[in-house]
Amino acid sequence: MSKEIAKTYEPSSHEDEIYKKWEESGFFNPDNLTGEPYSIMMPPPNVTGVLHLGHALENSLMDVMIRYQRMRGKKALLLPGTDHAAVATQAKVEKLLIEQGIKNPREELGREKLLEKIREYSEQSKATILTQIKKMGTSCDWSRLAYTFDEPRNKAVNEVFVRMYNDGLIYRGYRVVNWSVKGQSTCSDDELVHVERQAKLYTFKYGKDFPITIATTRPETKLGDTAVAVNPNDERYQEYIGKTYVVDVGAAKPLNIKIITDENVEMAFGTGALGVTPAHSAVDFEMYEKQKAKGEPIELIQVIGQDGKMTAAAGGNYVGLKVTEAREKFVEWLKGEDLLEKEEDITQSVGTSDRFGDVVESLPMTQWFVDVNKKIPGKGKSLRELIKEAVEIGHNNNPEQKININPERFEKVFFHWINNLRDWCISRQIWWGHRIPAWYKVNSKFEPEIYVGETPPSGEGWLQDEDTLDTWFSSGMWTFSTLNKSGDAEMFHPTSWMQMGYEILFLWMVRMILMSTYVRDEIPFKDVYIHGMLRDEKGEKFSKSKGNNIDPLEVIEKYGTDALRFSLLNSIAPGNDARFYFEKVEGARNLVNKLWNISRYISGNSNQNELDKEIDSKQFTASDIWILSKMKNLISEVTDDFEKFQFSQASEKLRIFTWDDLADWYLEAAKFEDNKETKGQLLTKINKDLLKLWHPFIPFVTEVIWHEMFNGELLLAGKWPKTDNYESLKEEKFELIKDVITSIRNARSENKVEPAKKIKAVIFAGSHMELIKSQSKLIINLRTGIEEIEILAKGDKPDNAIFITVGEIEIYLLGARDEAKEKIRLTKEIENLEKQIKIVEGKLNNQEFVERAPAAIIEKEKAKLAGWQIELEKLKNISE
RNA sequence: GGACGAUUAGCUCAGUUGGUUAGAGCGCUACAUUGACAUUGUAGAGGUCACAGGUUCGAAUCCUGUAUCGUCCACCA
Numbered sequence: 001m002s003k004e005i006a007k008t009y010e011p012s013s014h015e016d017e018i019y020k021k022w023e024e025s026g027f028f029n030p031d032n033l034t035g036e037p038y039s040i041m042m043p044p045p046n047v048t049g050v051l052h053l054g055h056a057l058e059n060s061l062m063d064v065m066i067r068y069q070r071m072r073g074k075k076a077l078l079l080p081g082t083d084h085a086a087v088a089t090q091a092k093v094e095k096l097l098i099e100q101g102i103k104n105p106r107e108e109l110g111r112e113k114l115l116e117k118i119r120e121y122s123e124q125s126k127a128t129i130l131t132q133i134k135k136m137g138t139s140c141d142w143s144r145l146a147y148t149f150d151e152p153r154n155k156a157v158n159e160v161f162v163r164m165y166n167d168g169l170i171y172r173g174y175r176v177v178n179w180s181v182k183g184q185s186t187c188s189d190d191e192l193v194h195v196e197r198q199a200k201l202y203t204f205k206y207g208k209d210f211p212i213t214i215a216t217t218r219p220e221t222k223l224g225d226t227a228v229a230v231n232p233n234d235e236r237y238q239e240y241i242g243k244t245y246v247v248d249v250g251a252a253k254p255l256n257i258k259i260i261t262d263e264n265v266e267m268a269f270g271t272g273a274l275g276v277t278p279a280h281s282a283v284d285f286e287m288y289e290k291q292k293a294k295g296e297p298i299e300l301i302q303v304i305g306q307d308g309k310m311t312a313a314a315g316g317n318y319v320g321l322k323v324t325e326a327r328e329k330f331v332e333w334l335k336g337e338d339l340l341e342k343e344e345d346i347t348q349s350v351g352t353s354d355r356f357g358d359v360v361e362s363l364p365m366t367q368w369f370v371d372v373n374k375k376i377p378g379k380g381k382s383l384r385e386l387i388k389e390a391v392e393i394g395h396n397n398n399p400e401q402k403i404n405i406n407p408e409r410f411e412k413v414f415f416h417w418i419n420n421l422r423d424w425c426i427s428r429q430i431w432w433g434h435r436i437p438a439w440y441k442v443n444s445k446f447e448p449e450i451y452v453g454e455t456p457p458s459g460e461g462w463l464q465d466e467d468t469l470d471t472w473f474s475s476g477m478w479t480f481s482t483l484n485k486s487g488d489a490e491m492f493h494p495t496s497w498m499q500m501g502y503e504i505l506f507l508w509m510v511r512m513i514l515m516s517t518y519v520r521d522e523i524p525f526k527d528v529y530i531h532g533m534l535r536d537e538k539g540e541k542f543s544k545s546k547g548n549n550i551d552p553l554e555v556i557e558k559y560g561t562d563a564l565r566f567s568l569l570n571s572i573a574p575g576n577d578a579r580f581y582f583e584k585v586e587g588a589r590n591l592v593n594k595l596w597n598i599s600r601y602i603s604g605n606s607n608q609n610e611l612d613k614e615i616d617s618k619q620f621t622a623s624d625i626w627i628l629s630k631m632k633n634l635i636s637e638v639t640d641d642f643e644k645f646q647f648s649q650a651s652e653k654l655r656i657f658t659w660d661d662l663a664d665w666y667l668e669a670a671k672f673e674d675n676k677e678t679k680g681q682l683l684t685k686i687n688k689d690l691l692k693l694w695h696p697f698i699p700f701v702t703e704v705i706w707h708e709m710f711n712g713e714l715l716l717a718g719k720w721p722k723t724d725n726y727e728s729l730k731e732e733k734f735e736l737i738k739d740v741i742t743s744i745r746n747a748r749s750e751n752k753v754e755p756a757k758k759i760k761a762v763i764f765a766g767s768h769m770e771l772i773k774s775q776s777k778l779i780i781n782l783r784t785g786i787e788e789i790e791i792l793a794k795g796d797k798p799d800n801a802i803f804i805t806v807g808e809i810e811i812y813l814l815g816a817r818d819e820a821k822e823k824i825r826l827t828k829e830i831e832n833l834e835k836q837i838k839i840v841e842g843k844l845n846n847q848e849f850v851e852r853a854p855a856a857i858i859e860k861e862k863a864k865l866a867g868w869q870i871e872l873e874k875l876k877n878i879s880e
Numbered sequence: 881g882g883a884c885g886a887u888u889a890g891c892u893c894a895g896u897u898g899g900u901u902a903g904a905g906c907g908c909u910a911c912a913u914u915g916a917c918a919u920u921g922u923a924g925a926g927g928u929c930a931c932a933g934g935u936u937c938g939a940a941u942c943c944u945g946u947a948u949c950g951u952c953c954a955c956c957a
């Protein structure tokens with residue numbers, strides 16, 4: 001490092017250049033690396049906009065991991081990509097177009113033109129996202145860049161669809177689905193956001209002569225009721241079960257209401273009877289199916305249409321009305337007929353579309369589904385069982401193929417969830433997405449025909465299904481659909497590690513397990529690391545509507561990428577939410593600068609030519625031995641933390657070593673020690689390994705320093721430090737010296753001694769005579785304000801001195817004592833010691849403690865007590 | 881309604897199998913003025929670990945319950 005190097009590190013003048021160097025080096029591409037494969041698939045960000053701080057956190061997590069693994073000598077792959085995010089993107093672009101004055105984009109533009117608009121938008125968004133990923137310093141292999149909607153991924157989607165169809169796992173069925181009127185599309189159960197709202201619960205009868213009272217919050221759907229369900233064990237209704245009543249509530253035709261039984265009806269709730277509307281409730285539809293299977297069918301009457309308005313079946317008074325209008329009208333009618341018995345306010349949770357925002361309707365429709373309960377041919381297990389097995393005992397009961405969820409508590413949530421899994425509706429009526437590979441035609445005998453295949457069928461008259469696939473169908477294959485380069489899948493799958501936020505655990509993780517275990521007969525990843533959400537400083541979610549969004553690029557511009565990365569990684573605990581503070585980033589920036597200056601100092605105080613010479617351990621001082629043992633320990637702990645995904649703990653240990661141990665103690669001491677040559681070698685060795693340990697967290701600054709100081713190969717491809725490179729030196733001598741120095745500083749401060757005032761110290765070192773003598777230079781120079789020092793084994797205590805005791809060592813500071821303040825200080829110390837001694841004595845006098853506690857603990861307590869007792873005695877002597 | 885978390889210093893948070901006087905950053909107080917770094921240094925104040933029980937020689941840590949907050953799930957019509 002040359003002398004002109006700036007006093008402060010300026011990220012913006014290095015980062016782009018360094019990233020370019022990394023890219024050009026080829027080390028981002030595992031083809032250029034050797035060793036055991038290690039792979040991470042980047043969860044592809046949606047091309048709905050730009051990246052936010054949450055993405056910055058994810059990029060930091062993935063990159064810290066992949067850099068660590070690369071340095072560990074692995075063939076490391078971090079594969080980047082983006083997600084076309086079907087509904088989300090179309091909804092977004094449609095919204096933009098509406099803002100631009102196009103009232104109904106689908107009608108006005110048509111399929112091809114609208115798709116063109118969406119493609120344009122998504123390409124732009126994609127470009128921005130990729131730039132942002134680079135700005136974060138993410139060391140991913142750009143030669144393998146993937147997109148969920150590009151050709152290789154489309155091929156994979158079609159292949160898997162056809163295979164599942166042929167296995168009978170995908171079926172086309174007429175069922176009640178969630179329908180977003182606003183988006184004119186279905187959505188799956190997992191895409192619903194439940195919102196609490198106020199509603200009215202109406203209790204009524206269909207007619208004067210109807211024997212059972214029912215309750216509902218959706219009176220308008222009652223126009224389509226065809227049954228009343230009661231619990232089979234409910235004695236109140238036994239006599240009515242199986243009977244059918246004809247009622248006229250104003251629908252197009254009088255309703256045939258059959259009294260049926262269902263075990264899920266709770267006797268205690270309301271009247272214990274439930275009006276069954278097969279067309280507009282998933283639960284009721286199930287009853288409809290059950291009745292059909294039993295041979296006692298009930299009718300299905302659809303009274304709400306896809307436009308959210310009442311159908312003709314709802315009757316002349318209702319047809320064409322919005323559901324809310326119809327509701328009022330029906331209630332009016334009930335009142336008029338004196339059928340309404342009760343009207344009460346309740347809070348209700350309703351499902352809304354996560355992308356379009358409207359309350360979804362339940363409508364019966366023909367859609368495509370994935371059957372999660374059907375046995376897979378040749379497997380004897382259902383998809384649900386496959387998913388569960390992979391987390392519970394390992395795929396195919398193979399422990400090597402077990403997915404570990406970290407932190408573990410999310411496994412509980414997973415099992416709870418998997419038991420409630422229902423068939424997955426995968427067809428969407430939007431246009432942006434993978435078109436369903438199914439074709440229809442009517443043959444010469446006027447029978448409908450269907451063809452499902454990877455390529456269009458030959459022959460005339462085939463029309464492809466208009467619908468597209470749920471976006472998770474393609475992103476579920478992400479761990480392997482991305483590995484389409486020859487040999488990649490065998491090399492890198494199952495992937496090694498996957499990080500994700502808990503909010504998409506069930507949306508995404510489960511689908512990846514489903515796809516991978518079914519298609520590849522192996523798990524998608526071995527370890528899942530769940531992180532929490534990043535919130536603003538008030539603890540609120542970042543969102544556009546709140547206007548509290550922060551652009552990572554802004555933060556980077558001001559503080560540098562390293563500072564952003566460190567502040568994010570340092571403040572997260574697995575699975576827990578964290579708040580983002582600019583103060584944190586500022587602190588991180590200061591740390592980066594500290595490391596910069598440490599290196600700057602070291603490079604100025606070591607001779608490059610001596611680096612290869614063997615370090616002469618005979619020249620070691622107490623501080624040398626101390627820092628070397630700290631360093632050895634640091635390497636082992638940081639490595640350990642990485643293996644346990646404890647990133648924030650690793651970074652914290654590095655921070656403490658760097659700032660407290662190295663900068664504040666070791667470098668300060670080094671200034672006053674004589675073994676300059678050895679020191680230079682040691683400093684360089686420690687600096688090198690420290691830069692390596694830091695590199696995954698703060699890649700830019702470490703690479704810049706590395707380049708300035710060592711000029712050799714890139715730190716990116718450096719070898720992770722080994723503890724073996726450090727001798728096992730167990731040494732606590734320097735800790736004692738630190739203690740002596742800190743105590744002197746403290747006593748000066750408490751006595752309010754002027755900083756400039758020089759004082760004399762007399763030390764009775766006892767058995768530490770030799771050590772204290774050898775370290776006297778440090779005791780004098782490290783901000784203790786001592787100019788003269790006298791060291792004896794033992795002696796008569798000097799008068800009028802500040803008295804300090806560090807274990808058996810006695811220190812007297814002459815010429816600085818403030819009678820009153822010293823008295824206060826001594827009293828405080830004595831009180832403190834007495835308190836501690838009392839606690840330990842209490843423990844040791846406790847018969848049960850002595851009998852039952854492990855010997856090591858007891859020994860520790862005894863040693864503690866003995867030390868304190870000596871100190872206390874000395875303090876008492878002096879204060880008399 | 882169910883499940884899962886959280887509650888530790890003024891603020892934001894660590895605390896890995898129960899064992900020194902419970903830690904850090906920021907903030908605060910007093911001091912230092914450039915010596916690698918003022919994006920700095922030195923010293924200090926500040927906590928009944930939400931509450932109540934229990935297990936244990938010993939609990940922030942394990943168990944039970946309560947309160948408050950948060951998240952997810954759910955077919956109370």
